[in-house]
Amino acid sequence: MELAVVFSGVGGQGVVVLSDIFCEAALLDGFDVAKAEIHGMAQRGASIVAHARIGEKIESPLIERGKADIVLGFEVLETARALPMLKKDGAVVVNTKYIPPNITLNAQPLTQEQLLNMIKTKAGAVHEVDGFGIATKLGNVLVVNTVLLGALSALPENPVKPESYKQAIAARLKEKYIDLNLKAFQLGQESVTLG
Amino acid sequence: MRSKIATDNPNSYLLLNGDEAAARGAVEAGVKVAASYPGTPATEILEALAEASKTFGIHVEWSINEIVAMEVAAGASMAGVRSIVSMKHVGLNVAADAAMTLAYTGVAGGMVIAVCDDPALHSSQNEQDTRYFALHSNLPLLDAANPQEALDMTREAFKISETLQLPVIVRLTTRVAHSKARVKISSINQNLRKAEFDKDAARWVMVPSNAIKRHRVLKSKLQEAAKIANTSKFNVVEDNGKQIGIIGSGVGYYYARSILDTKKFSWLKLGFVHPFPTELVRQFASKVKEIIILEELRPFIESNIQFLHRPFLGKDLLGLDEVGEFNPDVVREAFAKLGLCEKAEKLEALALPPRPPVLCPGCPHRAFYYALNTVRQFVNCDPEKCSGCDICEYICSFEKEKTFNPIKSRIRAVRLDPLSNMAVTCRTCKDAPCVAACPEDALEQSVENGTITVDEDKCNGCGWCITACQYGALTIHPETKKAMVCDTCEGDPKCVQWCPERALSFGGETEDKIVTGDIGCYTLGFMPPVNTLQTCLCMGAGISQAAGMFHAGVKDKIFAVIGDSTFFHAGMPGLLNIAYNKANVCVIILDNHVVAMTGHQPTPGSGRNLLGEQTKEIRLEDIAKSLGIEKVEVVDPYDVKATTKILREILDYPGPSVIIARRPCPLSIEKGPAREVLEECDACGLCVEAFGCPAISIPSKRAEIDPTLCYGCGVCETICPAKAIRSTG
Numbered sequence: 001m002e003l004a005v006v007f008s009g010v011g012g013q014g015v016v017v018l019s020d021i022f023c024e025a026a027l028l029d030g031f032d033v034a035k036a037e038i039h040g041m042a043q044r045g046a047s048i049v050a051h052a053r054i055g056e057k058i059e060s061p062l063i064e065r066g067k068a069d070i071v072l073g074f075e076v077l078e079t080a081r082a083l084p085m086l087k088k089d090g091a092v093v094v095n096t097k098y099i100p101p102n103i104t105l106n107a108q109p110l111t112q113e114q115l116l117n118m119i120k121t122k123a124g125a126v127h128e129v130d131g132f133g134i135a136t137k138l139g140n141v142l143v144v145n146t147v148l149l150g151a152l153s154a155l156p157e158n159p160v161k162p163e164s165y166k167q168a169i170a171a172r173l174k175e176k177y178i179d180l181n182l183k184a185f186q187l188g189q190e191s192v193t194l195g
Numbered sequence: 196m197r198s199k200i201a202t203d204n205p206n207s208y209l210l211l212n213g214d215e216a217a218a219r220g221a222v223e224a225g226v227k228v229a230a231s232y233p234g235t236p237a238t239e240i241l242e243a244l245a246e247a248s249k250t251f252g253i254h255v256e257w258s259i260n261e262i263v264a265m266e267v268a269a270g271a272s273m274a275g276v277r278s279i280v281s282m283k284h285v286g287l288n289v290a291a292d293a294a295m296t297l298a299y300t301g302v303a304g305g306m307v308i309a310v311c312d313d314p315a316l317h318s319s320q321n322e323q324d325t326r327y328f329a330l331h332s333n334l335p336l337l338d339a340a341n342p343q344e345a346l347d348m349t350r351e352a353f354k355i356s357e358t359l360q361l362p363v364i365v366r367l368t369t370r371v372a373h374s375k376a377r378v379k380i381s382s383i384n385q386n387l388r389k390a391e392f393d394k395d396a397a398r399w400v401m402v403p404s405n406a407i408k409r410h411r412v413l414k415s416k417l418q419e420a421a422k423i424a425n426t427s428k429f430n431v432v433e434d435n436g437k438q439i440g441i442i443g444s445g446v447g448y449y450y451a452r453s454i455l456d457t458k459k460f461s462w463l464k465l466g467f468v469h470p471f472p473t474e475l476v477r478q479f480a481s482k483v484k485e486i487i488i489l490e491e492l493r494p495f496i497e498s499n500i501q502f503l504h505r506p507f508l509g510k511d512l513l514g515l516d517e518v519g520e521f522n523p524d525v526v527r528e529a530f531a532k533l534g535l536c537e538k539a540e541k542l543e544a545l546a547l548p549p550r551p552p553v554l555c556p557g558c559p560h561r562a563f564y565y566a567l568n569t570v571r572q573f574v575n576c577d578p579e580k581c582s583g584c585d586i587c588e589y590i591c592s593f594e595k596e597k598t599f600n601p602i603k604s605r606i607r608a609v610r611l612d613p614l615s616n617m618a619v620t621c622r623t624c625k626d627a628p629c630v631a632a633c634p635e636d637a638l639e640q641s642v643e644n645g646t647i648t649v650d651e652d653k654c655n656g657c658g659w660c661i662t663a664c665q666y667g668a669l670t671i672h673p674e675t676k677k678a679m680v681c682d683t684c685e686g687d688p689k690c691v692q693w694c695p696e697r698a699l700s701f702g703g704e705t706e707d708k709i710v711t712g713d714i715g716c717y718t719l720g721f722m723p724p725v726n727t728l729q730t731c732l733c734m735g736a737g738i739s740q741a742a743g744m745f746h747a748g749v750k751d752k753i754f755a756v757i758g759d760s761t762f763f764h765a766g767m768p769g770l771l772n773i774a775y776n777k778a779n780v781c782v783i784i785l786d787n788h789v790v791a792m793t794g795h796q797p798t799p800g801s802g803r804n805l806l807g808e809q810t811k812e813i814r815l816e817d818i819a820k821s822l823g824i825e826k827v828e829v830v831d832p833y834d835v836k837a838t839t840k841i842l843r844e845i846l847d848y849p850g851p852s853v854i855i856a857r858r859p860c861p862l863s864i865e866k867g868p869a870r871e872v873l874e875e876c877d878a879c880g881l882c883v884e885a886f887g888c889p890a891i892s893i894p895s896k897r898a899e900i901d902p903t904l905c906y907g908c909g910v911c912e913t914i915c916p917a918k919a920i921r922s923t924g
């Protein structure tokens with residue numbers, strides 16, 4: 001058994017933290033894990049990608065193009081950018097938020113709809129998650145990540161136990177944020193299982 | 196601080212990146228002193244040690260720069276305890292002077308130099324290969340290819356260092372330093388060495404007579420080191436009795452193992468690479484028919500196995516580049532070409548707009564650059580594009596006089612020759628001659644932006660200003676008989692917006708100033724739409740490059756931009772030098788109180804140390820003055836107007852000067868209330884195209900601010916010509 005997940009988003013959205021928690025959870029389940037991040041010199045606002053591989057024995061963290069089982073996108077444009085990493089019929093979890101890149105006057109930006117269509121034609125299964133909406137309902141936009149993690153945990157191809165995620169989340173957070181995040185995790189799970 | 200690496204649970208697993216793993220290795224080895232200067236991707240080594248420092252009584256410090264860190268670690272080791280110094284590859288150049296001779300004196304307590312190379316320059320200015328520094332300095336080097344190796348090698352390096360009495364380099368690359376993996380930890384060495392300095396002058400005083408002896412000692416130590424390398428557990432042979440043997444070091448080796456059927460090859464993983472384990476490689480080579488060598492960056496192993504006098508498949512024949520880093524895709528391609536694995540499927544890339552690194556929303560550097568970019572702006576015309584249609588004149592007269600009458604315009608389209616036209620208007624000259632020529636003192640030039648205003652009560656219409664202006668920018672109003680001149684519509688000239696040929700622009704002369712840059716977040720100021728910086732070489736270079744340009748005789752005013760931390764690191768000698776050698780350079784210190792790019796480490800200016808403890812706060816203005824700079828100004832970059840005013844003043848200042856632009860990095864403090872765009876917005880684009888805050892976009896007829904991205908700095912509000920932005924708080 002081996003699972004390769006690509007996390008893709010914009011610097012500042014929490015790509016690194018989320019992929020960390022994913023690996024911590026897998027570690028709790030006894031998997032070997034390796035992950036790597038790809039980001040440039042900016043602190044915020046540029047593309048950022050994390051690769052994570054879990055399995056019995058993992059020798060290197062980077063995933064080959066076309067070999068990722070899952071792409072977890074924090075935003076639609078960055079999700080589309082990660083599509084070449086996805087294997088045929090691979091699954092995509094996409095946060096439907098769109099952060100347009102800083103465009104100059106001449107460039108015609110793509111619309112959110114165009115990007116979502118692009119994702120749908122390339123991927124096997126696409127799970128759209130309104131992370132921002134769910135998080136707003138919970139009263140804290142910062143839990144978007146946990147919603148996405150919940151969604152990731154609910155995919156059938158993901159062998160890591162939901163309990164391990166919860167344990168990994170709790171280990172990362174201050175006491176007072178744990179309940180809120182567990183709720184967000186659950187809503188994320190439901191957004192996939194309930195369709 | 197919760198320390199991950201302080202766990203005392205031998206044989207358990209932790210999820211660690213290469214930096215944290217190296218730090219854990221140092222803790223297991225009983226390190227006593229750790230020094231570093233922040234630099235991606237090596238920063239987290241010291242940060243992880245800092246978190247564990249209280250538990251294990253380790254002295255940790257952000258030194259001022261890498262050579263100071265190297266010397267601090269060397270001193271600790273000379274005094275008998277174990278020490279580690281960590282830095283990125285280019286930091287080793289700064290520390291090289293100490294390292295080269297430290298190889299002669301050697302050390303007493305184990306000393307590890309942990310260096311992170313950055314193949315593919317994820318966050319660096321070059322791709323140097325530290326294995327060659329080991330060769331150059333005669334120091335042993337262990338090359339870690341994953342976090343587990345980073346831990347094991349660091350721990351072992353202390354022992355090797357004590358055996359050889361030499362500092363040992365542990366080399367990581369970005370892919371090791373910033374990859375996380377399951378790492379097995381071991382027990383922690385509790386038997387700390389005593390701090391005692393053996394005052395053996397022949398050993399520590401490197402005057403020629405002593406040093407030449409020590410050079411011989413070094414050479415014999417290297418022979419001993421080669422023996423250790425040949426039997427090192429970090430050089431791993433997997434002899435599968437196959438025809439093809441793969442020799443590799445670094446991450447590429449493991450990419451190959453992930454891609455190939457490992458049973459079909461024999462393998463030699465090199466970890467102890469300098470001195471080169473010649474014997475081991477000879478034995479391995481004798482058992483295989485063909486040799487493939489896999490290593491990132493320069494062909495170090497290749498050049499070391501020439502002694503075999505055997506053909507091998509190296510970079511050239513594999514089609515692998517010395518430039519950039521490996522990834523599984525290029526490694527697969529190389530092996531597929533040899534028919535050793537399947538080819539990857541062709542995947543078409545999607546055409547998507549890039550999202551390059553930018554200065555963050557709310558970044559004070561952007562605000563400062565905006566002031567610097569606009570310090571002398573006027574409406575400029577490109578004669579190649581100007582059709583002489585006169586529309587600018589109509590627009591101007593309508594804007595200013597509510598009538599379409601070119602005679603009342605502040606801009607004039609003129610025919611240069613039968614083929615070209617040009618619109619002329621005020622160029623906001625330095626020491627404007629029109630102002631000097633006016634006998635009635637009716638003209639005044641703004642110190643902030645250089646525009647000229649006419650006091651209509653004083654102006655008597657004599658027209659002397661018209662003769663004084665070599666551009667023909669002034670005219671007399673046909674009815675009031677007073678002088679008229681462009682006021683740039685308060686920074687949003689309407690003629691520029693309406694010019695059908697896009698011949699007009701509001702930018703002014705870029706040739707009248709040179710801006711050298713340095714290493715830090717602010718280097719991103721070279722990118723559009725900011726486009727301020729023109730150089731970036733190495734830490735501290737900008738100031739002295741600017742001095743060189745001045746002495747070369749360039750006409751332009753020269754600014755040298757440097758961050759506060761970089762200034763403390765390498766800018767002070769350059770500043771002293773411009774004062775001493777009288778270079779007319781304005782040094783701009785962007786002071787955000789932290790080393791922002793590497794993740795907000797404190798600087799000597801922040802008044803606290805690595806552990807967050809209170810310490811002496813070093814004031815930049817005091818340093819600048821004491822280094823001989825007489826003109827030192829402090830500005831708040833969020834106050835664009837005041838900043839521009841100082842900049843204009845400096846434009847005319849004839850000697851070396853310093854402007855300290857002081858504002859904390861917004862990522863290190865609480866966000867302010869987000870800004871929103873009002874109906875008054877006419878989508879002029881200034882906030883996006885000239886200022887370039889990434890929180891603002893113009894999706895349709897009006898600008899929009901994304902409230903989740905906005906930091907609430909409020910600078911856009913102050914520069915918006917239509918006053919169409921306000922705070923939501």
Ligand code: SF4
Binds near residue numbers: 912
């Ligand atoms: S206040 Fe304006 S300039 Fe500052 S971050 Fe927000 S949108 Fe950008």
